[in-house]
Amino acid sequence: MLILVDSEQLQNTTATYQINNLDTLIEASQFKATLAESLSLIGQVNQSSHAALIGLGKVAELQPAKLAKIAQTIIQVTQKKFKQISVDLTQLPQEFHYLFALFLTQASYGYDEYKSKKNEFVLEQIDLIATHSVLTTEQLQLVQAVQSGQNLARDLGNRPGNICFPEYLAEQAVALAAEYPELLKVTVLDEQQMADLGMGAFLAVSKGSERPGRIISMEYQSERSEAPVVLVGKGITFDTGGISLKPGAGMDEMKYDMCGAASVLGTMRALCEARLPLHVVGTIAAAENMPSGKATRPGDIVTTMSGQTVEILNTDAEGRLVLCDTLTYVKRFNPALVIDIATLTGACVVALGSVLTGLFTPDDKLAAELEAAGQHSFDRVWRMPVLDDYQEQLDSPFADIGNIGGPKAGSVTAACFLQRFTREYRWAHLDVAGTAWNSGTNKGATGRPVPLLMQFLANRVQSNG
Numbered sequence: 001m002l003i004l005v006d007s008e009q010l011q012n013t014t015a016t017y018q019i020n021n022l023d024t025l026i027e028a029s030q031f032k033a034t035l036a037e038s039l040s041l042i043g044q045v046n047q048s049s050h051a052a053l054i055g056l057g058k059v060a061e062l063q064p065a066k067l068a069k070i071a072q073t074i075i076q077v078t079q080k081k082f083k084q085i086s087v088d089l090t091q092l093p094q095e096f097h098y099l100f101a102l103f104l105t106q107a108s109y110g111y112d113e114y115k116s117k118k119n120e121f122v123l124e125q126i127d128l129i130a131t132h133s134v135l136t137t138e139q140l141q142l143v144q145a146v147q148s149g150q151n152l153a154r155d156l157g158n159r160p161g162n163i164c165f166p167e168y169l170a171e172q173a174v175a176l177a178a179e180y181p182e183l184l185k186v187t188v189l190d191e192q193q194m195a196d197l198g199m200g201a202f203l204a205v206s207k208g209s210e211r212p213g214r215i216i217s218m219e220y221q222s223e224r225s226e227a228p229v230v231l232v233g234k235g236i237t238f239d240t241g242g243i244s245l246k247p248g249a250g251m252d253e254m255k256y257d258m259c260g261a262a263s264v265l266g267t268m269r270a271l272c273e274a275r276l277p278l279h280v281v282g283t284i285a286a287a288e289n290m291p292s293g294k295a296t297r298p299g300d301i302v303t304t305m306s307g308q309t310v311e312i313l314n315t316d317a318e319g320r321l322v323l324c325d326t327l328t329y330v331k332r333f334n335p336a337l338v339i340d341i342a343t344l345t346g347a348c349v350v351a352l353g354s355v356l357t358g359l360f361t362p363d364d365k366l367a368a369e370l371e372a373a374g375q376h377s378f379d380r381v382w383r384m385p386v387l388d389d390y391q392e393q394l395d396s397p398f399a400d401i402g403n404i405g406g407p408k409a410g411s412v413t414a415a416c417f418l419q420r421f422t423r424e425y426r427w428a429h430l431d432v433a434g435t436a437w438n439s440g441t442n443k444g445a446t447g448r449p450v451p452l453l454m455q456f457l458a459n460r461v462q463s464n465g
Contacts, residue, residue: 001051001129002074003088006059007033013053016090033057035066036073052077056091064099064378071103079110080119089130097135098143099378101128102451105147111158111444142274146377146454149270150447156262157437157445161238161255166206166214166286169235169258172265173216173284180272183222189215199325200302201310205318206287208242208295213287215326218268219333223277227336229460231453232326234319234342235261235286242289242315243297250439257319259436259445260341261286266450267457274454276461281333285322289315301399305329306421311399319344320403320414324421337366337426339456340418341449342433347410348384349434356382357435357449360415361428370428370452373459379452381430386415 005013010033013022019041025031031039033055041051054074056062078085087104089097108123128135156164156172170188177184191212194202199215206213216235219228236257240246246254261284268282296302300312302321305328310321319342330338348358357374359381361367367383374380393405393413401420405413415429435448 001086001088002077003051003053004056004070004090004092005033005053006056006091008058009091019051031055036069038073038077050082059091059093062093062096067096067100068103068107068378071100071107074104075107075123078123083123084125084127085123086127086129089128089133094130094132094134097128097130097133098139101126101135101140101143102146102377105143106150106447109151109154109447111155113155113159142454142458145270145274146451148273149266149268149454150450151266152269153259153262153266153447153450154445156265157256157259157447159255161288164255164258165211165237165288166235167211169237169261169265169284169286170214170216173218173268176265176269176272177218183220183272183275184268185219187217187219194325197305197329198303198307199305199329201304201321202285202287202325204296204300204302204312205236205242205289205321208292209288209290211237211288213322214284215329216284216286217330218265218282220268220271220278220280220282222275224279226279227334228279228281229457230281230283230330230333230335230338231264231267232323232330232338232340233261233264233282233284234258234323234340234344235284236319236322237286237288239289239316239318240291242318243291243295244314244316245291246316253437253439253443256437256445257343258286259343260432262445263341263432263436263447263450263453266447267453270450270454271457274458276457278457278461280457281330281335283326283330285326287318287322289318304421308401308420309399311396311402313396313402314404317403317414320417323418327418327421327427331424335425337428338422339370339428339430339453341430341453343436344429344431345411345414345433347414348431351384351411352382352434354434354438356380357452358411358431359383359428360386360412360431362386362419363426363428366426366428369459370456373456374452376459377451377455379449379455381449381452384415385412386419386429390416391420
């Protein structure tokens with residue numbers, strides 16, 4: 001059992017839990033219950049139990065980021081040791097119970113798919129103990145659904161490009177529909193079908209690769225038949241930059257350029273598990289951006305499905321090219337609103353780092369809903385401008401639009417590019433380039449923004465009654 005302890009209530013712990021020799025242990029170890037501090041109590045509760053105290057610090061100063069750190073500590077203390085753990089929430093304020101449950105599931109993720117030696121113990125169950133809690137059964141079910149969807153998104157992001165390519169993503173969508181045939185319908189477009197639709201921008205990206213591109217649509221419908229929320233994910237399964245080749249250092253991380261698509265697949269899985277009464281379409285623009293004799297050159301001009309022409313000034317600004325045709329394609333679903341999710345620009349990483357996802361939309365109400373969902377799920381966004389004032393940076397002397405807008409405000413001009421293809425419906429763009437994966441020693445996909453998207457959809461269910 002893991003017992004959360006308020007540093008200001010440490011003296012009451014002995015009486016509350018009746019732990020053998022606790023005062024002596026605390027004094028000997030100088031345990032102060034500071035934030036995420038732990039004290040092992042093996043054999044002290046009873047001879048067969050493994051227990052520990054985990055410090056909350058001062059409860060009055062608790063914030064979600066601190067709570068996430070505590071959850072990580074609990075998983076580290078129990079990692080590779082137990083298949084089931086219990087956490088006593090008695091001293092944790094009830095308003096934090098939902099987020100803490102979510103943080104525990106996120107911290108418990110591990111990825112050893114391609115290691116020859118697997119983890120012997122994989123955490124399978126977390127029991128939460130509390131005398132009083134505002135947590136409902138529906139909320140716990142949502143947490144479990146989010147975990148399942150977020151784990152899928154992380155698994156897909158972590159898989160290498162030689163395993164996870166456009167056809168593979170299509171196979172994953174088809175397999176998901178086979179699990180939930182009563183809820184999910186999948187449609188996959190191949191390159192010939194895209195050509196017939198006039199998707200010149202998408203095909204300009206995919207034609208440099210031996211792996212053909214795919215547009216994958218997953219339609220989820222449970223009970224209600226209203227106009228759908230459409231999620232569009234950028235799925236560049238590997239991004240070399242094309243002819244505008246990226247530097248070699250760190251290029252292995254370009255397998256993560258499909259994390260927008262992974263988050264859409266993860267959200268669709270979570271939806272199926274939570275069975276929210278909504279109409280949602282998840283669409284993925286899947287391609288590989290490679291240099292070859294067939295690859296698009298800088299200076300080439302292509303015609304999009306919308307009829308607008310684009311001068312491709314940099315082949316490494318490819319995400320907006322596959323997205324613009326996909327954003328035109330999804331008009332056929334008559335959407336209530338469209339949210340695209342993309343690892344789109346390094347400029348967004350410069351602006352917001354790895355803490356906040358960039359949110360771009362001209363729609364104040366939609367922005368407020370996404371911001372609220374981000375706060376509730378602690379998968380936060382920060383609203384950035386998407387103003388017509390920036391559009392002139394995309395002007396081209398040879399085509400209707402250039403695919404880059406110069407060195408200034410790169411994330412903003414990328415969003416302005418997409419806006420030109422979304423004026424017929426409500427739209428928001430999430431730039432997750434800084435939040436979809438971590439680099440360094442903790443390298444790996446985060447599964448964001450699955451928690452944000454699921455909270456946004458759950459909030460819509462509540463507001464619709």
